[in-house]
Amino acid sequence: xxxxxxxxxxxxxxxxxxxxxxxxxxxxxxxxxxxxxxxxxxxxxxxxxxxxxxxxxxxxxxxxxxxxxxxxxxxxxxxxxxxxxxxxxxxxxxxxxxxxxxxxxxxxxxxxxxxxxxxxxxxxxxxxxxxxxxxxxxxxxxxxxxxxxxxxxxxxxxxxxxxxxxxxxxxxxxxxxxxxxxxxxxxxxxxxxxxxxxxxxxxxxxxxxxxxxxxxxxxxxxxxxxxxxxxxxx
Amino acid sequence: xxxxxxxxxxxxxxxxxxxxxxxxxxxxxxxxxxxxxxxxxxxxxxxxxxxxxxxxxxxxxxxxxxxxxxxxxxxxxxxxxxxxxxxxxxxxxxxxxxxxxxxxxxxxxxxxxxxxxxxxxxxxxxxxxxxxxxxxxxxxxxxxxxxxxxxxxxxxxxxxxxxxxxxxxxxxxxxxxxxxxxxxxxxxxxxxxxxxxxxxxxxxxxxxxxxxxxxxxxxxxxxxxxxxxxxxxx
Numbered sequence: 001x002x003x004x005x006x007x008x009x010x011x012x013x014x015x016x017x018x019x020x021x022x023x024x025x026x027x028x029x030x031x032x033x034x035x036x037x038x039x040x041x042x043x044x045x046x047x048x049x050x051x052x053x054x055x056x057x058x059x060x061x062x063x064x065x066x067x068x069x070x071x072x073x074x075x076x077x078x079x080x081x082x083x084x085x086x087x088x089x090x091x092x093x094x095x096x097x098x099x100x101x102x103x104x105x106x107x108x109x110x111x112x113x114x115x116x117x118x119x120x121x122x123x124x125x126x127x128x129x130x131x132x133x134x135x136x137x138x139x140x141x142x143x144x145x146x147x148x149x150x151x152x153x154x155x156x157x158x159x160x161x162x163x164x165x166x167x168x169x170x171x172x173x174x175x176x177x178x179x180x181x182x183x184x185x186x187x188x189x190x191x192x193x194x195x196x197x198x199x200x201x202x203x204x205x206x207x208x209x210x211x212x213x214x215x216x217x218x219x220x221x222x223x224x225x226x227x228x229x230x231x232x233x234x
Numbered sequence: 235x236x237x238x239x240x241x242x243x244x245x246x247x248x249x250x251x252x253x254x255x256x257x258x259x260x261x262x263x264x265x266x267x268x269x270x271x272x273x274x275x276x277x278x279x280x281x282x283x284x285x286x287x288x289x290x291x292x293x294x295x296x297x298x299x300x301x302x303x304x305x306x307x308x309x310x311x312x313x314x315x316x317x318x319x320x321x322x323x324x325x326x327x328x329x330x331x332x333x334x335x336x337x338x339x340x341x342x343x344x345x346x347x348x349x350x351x352x353x354x355x356x357x358x359x360x361x362x363x364x365x366x367x368x369x370x371x372x373x374x375x376x377x378x379x380x381x382x383x384x385x386x387x388x389x390x391x392x393x394x395x396x397x398x399x400x401x402x403x404x405x406x407x408x409x410x411x412x413x414x415x416x417x418x419x420x421x422x423x424x425x426x427x428x429x430x431x432x433x434x435x436x437x438x439x440x441x442x443x444x445x446x447x448x449x450x451x452x453x454x455x456x457x458x459x460x461x462x463x464x465x466x467x468x
Contacts, residue, residue: 106347108391109350117340141391149391150387153343157340157342157343
């Protein structure tokens, strides 16, 4: 029997194991891509995210799942990689007011740079990333103008770009609210019990419910008229 | 006695331990910067480069020297990170003709992304990189238009950029020939016996003399009327 070659286009999907990136993976699969999932162990405190990313990649039939260690913890400068306290119970107005301490310098740039390198090696034409400008405008590297500048740089950096095989950066959640993201994911059959969003979970993996990420997530489920299936601490 | 604060501007210097980046470090020091040297163990075969980088950072009084492991070896796609044979004895015309197999997908983008993150954390306003367009035009991520695109992206990616503290990418060797680089370095007192350029050294660290990098280096010393002080295999 002759083996058929899978001619579906390839995409590198940045997969943190959170609600947004899991929804993005479902979108990429629904669009027919062979998905090469890329996750990072960058010294973040929530290693539980990586476990969820592994389960999610298997569930969605990823062609490959690569977990890279990026040494961001040795650069420091963020509450996600050092021992700075994660803020709790902030209002949505407070979240919008300034760049939060959970901002990791260079994080999306490093993620996208590794994705760009891997895309070139496997021959992927797209990178999918779950950034979102509406619900969370505090991170400079989540804005459309940033992603456009990255794509422009990437197509000057690579052999593929120079030879005219342009790489696209796809951020399908960019203009969506958390409510809309959840509704889209549910429509695509996403099992959100596999996802993890909390910046400061308990040792058993249960979410804190009070950090910015938990609060935005809970608000999204409430607005969608759904119950968040993950476990929260009392 | 009151401790005086060092108010010299800070720069992150990408330091491979090669001839070019060592010259760049000397230039940054001569311009009065506090130098934060950044090196990478990215699965490259020539770990000897890193030993030279360590010695060089100490010799030039770097404020800090950080060696990061970047996991590029797990992405693959290059003769520098996998077991593809390094080409030997190619003419300079052959070198110019195409993107060589020693091209590492995403290498400079990853190096600059880590440098950008570290610059933000330490408050550096410049990144120095030893890329050079004239002697070696085969790498897409060594061109001025690439560096300009990276700087534009970086200033959209970071808190510093958003707040108006613009980061500059400095490539002082960009328009120089290898001969001119060596002459500049000698004028600044660079000890080139500490540098390493060979893509395929012997186990004892001696250079092969035949790879593209050795050939360009030897040509530069010859044109400058100098003898290369590093050891070559017979």
